Amino acid sequence: MDVLLDYAELKKNPLQQQMTTSRDFSIWRYVPILPVEDPGFAKTPLHSVGWTPVYESVPLNEETGLNQLWIKDDGRNPTASFKDRASSVVVARAGEIHADVVVTASTGNAGAALAGMAAACGQKAVIFAPKTAPQAKIAQLLVFGAQVILVDGNYDQAFDLSVKASQEFGWYCRNTGYNPFTAEGKKTAAFEIWEQILLPNSNLKRELSVFVSVGDGNIISGIHKGFKDLKELGLIDYIPRIFGIQSEGSSAIANAYDAGTEEIEPVHATTLADSISVDLPRDGLRALRAATQTGGAYVKVSDDQIIQAIAALGKVGIFAEPAGATAYAGVLQASVSGLIKPEDPVVCMITGSGLKDINAAMKAVPSAPVIEPSMRALKNILDI
Amino acid sequence: MDVLLDYAELKKNPLQQQMTTSRDFSIWRYVPILPVEDPGFAKTPLHSVGWTPVYESVPLNEETGLNQLWIKDDGRNPTASFKDRASSVVVARAGEIHADVVVTASTGNAGAALAGMAAACGQKAVIFAPKTAPQAKIAQLLVFGAQVILVDGNYDQAFDLSVKASQEFGWYCRNTGYNPFTAEGKKTAAFEIWEQILLPNSNLKRELSVFVSVGDGNIISGIHKGFKDLKELGLIDYIPRIFGIQSEGSSAIANAYDAGTEEIEPVHATTLADSISVDLPRDGLRALRAATQTGGAYVKVSDDQIIQAIAALGKVGIFAEPAGATAYAGVLQASVSGLIKPEDPVVCMITGSGLKDINAAMKAVPSAPVIEPSMRALKNILDI
Incomplete structure (x- = not known):
């Protein structure tokens, strides 16, 4: 079941100006193309959802070999996740x-x-x-x-x-x-990518690629829906390539993608990335098509790669939970395998904060040395 | 040691317009009155600090008996605290x-x-x-x-x-x-209170009161410094009343306030609010004066009151760590004791996210019932 927007009616309005000049820096700036009215509660966490920061980082560009990589951190939402x-x-x-x-x-x-x-x-x-x-x-x-x-x-x-x-x-x-209505909320991430990345970088020479971690598939299908809305309304020229990243331990959709089928077989999910640990994805078909219909792909990464991605993001000040870091592990993997080229502009969604899963974070880093409180002991471990 | 600003030189500039029209929604909008230049790194978490949301909540107004209560949630900062x-x-x-x-x-x-x-x-x-x-x-x-x-x-x-x-x-x-420079960073919270609360509510009939939890005292003294800067620069007419809230188990400054002395005796701190658990506050004197020089006060609350405050804030969608909820416990206490009146406009600083201390959160709420997966079992516990 989908919510249908009346695109023809909407196109009569000066939508872009209406939304991009809004002083409401939350998802509610997009009310004109949401299937609900602004619910009010303006000065509460409900009106503080979305408009999450977009980061750029030289070390991550170097690590991935990309010229333009944006990290959109949805762990900065009020309850610390994309949801x-x-x-x-x-x-x-x-x-x-x-x-x-x-x-x-x-x-x-x-x-x-x-x-x-x-x-x-x-x-x-x-x-x-x-x-x-x-x-x-x-x-x-x-x-x-x-x-x-x-x-x-x-x-x-x-x-x-x-x-x-x-x-x-x-x-x-x-x-x-x-x-x-869940997908209708999730599509707002696509609207923000449009407004925060596509509009200010209108001179991109290649199509944007969007990397999203995938469990039940509803986030990636929601983002796809958002780009389809923008395209229908004439606000973007093309739908970005969408890449779904799954853990090898929970890869029902990626398996179907690799097999070239739309039949999604359940798996017995075992990944440490609990937010995307899913046996049978409940929005699997649309999640598959988000990649196949946009020239994207599905990519599998190991739990080790996810853990390494937590550490890599942490080193530039971004703290992601395992499912959040999975998309970045996918960017690295896709770059190494040649799925994306250095000149491809890429946005990587971080879907949840590392504060949600401290145990996973501990796996990503070596433990700290313990010393007695003396300069001598300090110099020993500093090797000075 | 303090950083000194050249107020006379600064006053020559159209400061208010320069800052309030900035499109940089972070502490760096206040660069004109910070002792550092904008460090760059514009698209990183460094430029995502501050401009934290200000919430209003009818249930909290009712609970505190206040007509105007704003909650400023600094747990929404990049690393989830005021720091x-x-x-x-x-x-x-x-x-x-x-x-x-x-x-x-x-x-x-x-x-x-x-x-x-x-x-x-x-x-x-x-x-x-x-x-x-x-x-x-x-x-x-x-x-x-x-x-x-x-x-x-x-x-x-x-x-x-x-x-x-x-x-x-x-x-x-x-x-x-x-x-x-720590206090110089912390003073930006005062600038945001000015811009987010005082400027849009210029018709307040009574002076604003600001509630801040206090451990080593550097946050409250930083906020005090911020208001003093604004006053010196002619941007506000008065310095808000500043209230410091300490846990009974860590109340070195509140003890001195109660005794009417500036001699701060160390305590053996025992509060569950670890971020404000301090034996000898390292910025105690200035923290004391933040209250005494502004017509504020110091208020002590129990760990039980702090835990209840976590639950009260959670029920309106704000998740605070114990030290963060302490300020709200103080608002309640000050309202009950008559230190503040219903018509006093009050802003309450939440200094850290509840995701930092899940164990404390567990103490704030009753545990959830466990049932077998059947409608009969569900109806039993729902009492239907």
Whole structure:
């Protein structure tokens, strides 16, 4: 199911000027091409989603061999992940249909994003999570005041129960691959790439390539949708090439891409990048087509490459969770394999903050030496 | 030691227009009244510090009984704490004096901020931390590529060793209470309060009150300095009342305030709010005067009140670490005790993100129920 915009009607308006001159530096600057009205709550975290920073870094250019690489850090969102984009639009929709309760199944970022956005506007939220979910992520859900129900089962069972509950109790269901408004929120990342990168660099000699880590596939399909909207509205000339990056341990979509089929076979996901650890991607087909229809590709990286990417990004001041660093590992991999050339302009999405998963960060770096508090001991380890 | 600005020279320039019309939404919009030049690195986390969001929340107004309460969330900075303000200015200064190495002693946010800001601009950083520092905070330092030296001793010993090393090796020392450029960075929070709250609300009937959690005292004295700069330059008519909030378990400055003395006696700090757990505040005198010279006060809150404040902020979508929530606990306490009146406009600084200390967050909320994956079990706990 998709949300359909009335492009013909929209094209009658001076859209570009309306949006690019907005003084609202959040996703709500794009209300003209969102399927919801501005929900209000202007001075809350709900209005602080999006317009995340775009970084450039000489060391990363050197490491990847690229001339133009932009890093868009969505870990800087209010609840520290890309998922705020989806949850804020879903919460806005919930307000419009006067939903009493919004529900989702989640083990992490999506739940935290729903809980945080719902809290910002006084919307009641219920989150189903497997009881094995990390305590840290559960804590974030609880602090935002969501009703959290831990299910003695796996994520799929939590998902099924959340759908049943939403049907029986009339709750509004946010689940990824179920609620089309999630992709409508996620497409705002494409609008920001347009406004922050394409418009100010209108002289790019080659088409832009966008690298996105992929789990259930809803982020990459949302970004694809955003570029399609811009193209339909005549705001961009071409749709950027979209590259999906999966962990070798969770590569259902990349497997299908490699096999040249649209049949996506489930895997038994084992990656340390928990946010993209998915057996059967719930938005797999559209996620596959985001690459195949745009001249992009799917790329697999190992957990070791993901860990190395965390360290590489950290060294220039960007702290990413494993799923966030996965896209950068993919840029490196694609550059080495020749999928992208040095002269290709590339944007790499970082989808979540490293503060979400400190254990993974510890794997990315050597431990620090312990010394007694003396200059002699210090000089020993400094080798002076 | 303080940095002195040449106010007479500065007053010749159209400062307000120069700063408030800047399109640089970071602390670097205030370069005209900072003691450093813009360091460049425009598209890095260094240029993403500051201009943190200001929130308003009806539930928090109701809970505190205030008519106008603004929450300024400095947990939204690049390394997720207020300390980025200080570290970015120190790193800029390090660049100007061509320092090879910047060094600091820290157990947490200050070190992470220095490591992150230094990484953003390729500056080498060395962080001394007690070996008992939480692994999570050490991980953040290491990911940013700082050289981390764990000292088999307490924070004071790490501090002393960092100073000795800086003297012997000619390293540039960032230590709080030692390097005056830290306060110069921290003062930018006052500039943002001016621009985000005072200028758009020029019709306030009563003076603004600013609530700040206090550990070593450098944040509150930095904010005080910022307001003094604005007053000297004729950009504000009065200096807001400044309230320092300390935990009962770490209240050296509040004790002196209560005793009506400027003699600050060290305590044996025991609060769970680790970022403000300080025996002898290294910027205590100026921190005390920030309150006494502005008609503010010092307020003590219990660790229980801090935990309750984490939950209260979380319920409106703001996730604070304990030291960050302390200021809000202080607003509540000051409102109950009559120190501030309902008609007093109040801004409450949140100095760090809750993602920095998940264990504390877990203390703030009841645990979630675990059920088998069935509608029957769900209905039981929902009491339907």
